[in-house]
Amino acid sequence: SETAKLLVVINPRARRNGERLLADLQDAGRDGWAWTIVETSPEQFQHGALADQAQASDVVVAIGGDGTVTDAMTAIGDVEIPLAILPGGSTNVIAQELGLPFAPEGLASLLSEGYDIRVMDAATCNGRYFLHMAGAGFDSRIFDQANPELKQKVGWFAYLPSAASSLRMPPSRFTITTESASFELTSPMVLVANGAGIVRPSLYVYPGIASDDGWLDLIAVTATEPTAIASVLARFVTRSMDRSPHILHTRSTSVHIEANPPMPVQVDGDVVGMTPVQIEILPGKGRIVVPRGTGATEA
Numbered sequence: 001s002e003t004a005k006l007l008v009v010i011n012p013r014a015r016r017n018g019e020r021l022l023a024d025l026q027d028a029g030r031d032g033w034a035w036t037i038v039e040t041s042p043e044q045f046q047h048g049a050l051a052d053q054a055q056a057s058d059v060v061v062a063i064g065g066d067g068t069v070t071d072a073m074t075a076i077g078d079v080e081i082p083l084a085i086l087p088g089g090s091t092n093v094i095a096q097e098l099g100l101p102f103a104p105e106g107l108a109s110l111l112s113e114g115y116d117i118r119v120m121d122a123a124t125c126n127g128r129y130f131l132h133m134a135g136a137g138f139d140s141r142i143f144d145q146a147n148p149e150l151k152q153k154v155g156w157f158a159y160l161p162s163a164a165s166s167l168r169m170p171p172s173r174f175t176i177t178t179e180s181a182s183f184e185l186t187s188p189m190v191l192v193a194n195g196a197g198i199v200r201p202s203l204y205v206y207p208g209i210a211s212d213d214g215w216l217d218l219i220a221v222t223a224t225e226p227t228a229i230a231s232v233l234a235r236f237v238t239r240s241m242d243r244s245p246h247i248l249h250t251r252s253t254s255v256h257i258e259a260n261p262p263m264p265v266q267v268d269g270d271v272v273g274m275t276p277v278q279i280e281i282l283p284g285k286g287r288i289v290v291p292r293g294t295g296a297t298e299a
Contacts, residue, residue: 004030004111007050007057008037009072011064014088018063021088021104025061028108040064040071044272047127048077055079059111059289065089066132067270073122073129073286082117084110084289091269093197094131097211098290116295120211122285123194125267126277130194131211131286136263136275137172137189137221171224172259178218178252185248186224192255192279193217198236206241206249214283215251222246255279 006029010018026035036053054060054076062072063086072083086107087095098118101107125134171188194216196209209217223229223246235244242249257265259275266272288295 004032004059005034005057006036006059006061006111007053008035008061008063009040009050009068009075010037010062011040011068011071011088014064014068015090016088018088021063021086024104025063025086025108028105030108030112038075040068044128044270045071045075047074047129050075051077051079054081057081059084061086061107063088065092066094066268069094070128070130070268070270073131074127080287082115082287082289084115089269094195094268094288097195097197098288099294100288100290110289110291114292115289116292118286118288118290118295119284120286120288121194121214122282123192123216123279124282125192125265125272125279128267128272129282129285130267131288132195132268133191133193133198133205134265134267134277134279135189135191136174136257136259136265136277137187172261172263174220175258175260176218176220177256178250179254180252181250183248185220185222187220187222188224188229189221190257190259191219192257193219194281203237204239205236206247207239211286212284214253214281216253216255216279216281218248218250218252218255220248222248253281 010022012018059082060072060076061084062069069085084107085095085100087102122129122131171186174187174190175184193205193209195211196204198205206219221232223232228246232244232246235241241247256278257275262274264271264274265277
């Protein structure tokens, strides 16, 4: 459209140089567009922090990685507004899965020439919205300990050193409660997935996970010995986790996780605190700007 009011949520520390991406987007954008620009900070937005600005805008643009998308969604809160993503992080799983343009010029032409909206489920973890995955244990320790400078330089390879040290840490005793069951298990990692891919879409954590089916997929690793954990990782790499005897999988709409000792919790790659957490599915909450012909609603 000739005039668009854009609310831009940008991570200034993003790997792909957020400021440059924003400058290129503004260069490629239309003259009549109005820009409101908000930077993320390590403190993370509270739920609804940008609701007023979102209400006064046509589109929200998140410039950064999956964590920035999470931050933007949480900040928008309950305002119904399309969310455009300009990938700038080290993994960008959501953008890859949806086939979004990585070039600022590509996004500018979507916004000016028309786009579809892909409606997908989101989830909430202790009040923070996310599109993809939350986890406690092995994965959250990896994100917790990954070196930010290394992430900037080598992307997702930065997670490998902390992955190696996380494998040697003792598992935790989890109590997991869904709307239909409660169970206890000793585990190095519990994942709650809305989307399937880890690091990149082809590396999915478990078959059959869909981000538009109204369900959360809970995947708990029950292996506790290093060799058994290694066999689970091998199953993951060969995409055959469903055939591992050390995996518990169930679907639910809400999951409560407690751990002893408490575990850090990551949401789409950003550590957001410690257990206990309450995670709920929000069906149809995500409204993502996608190229024409790949979504449902015309805009």
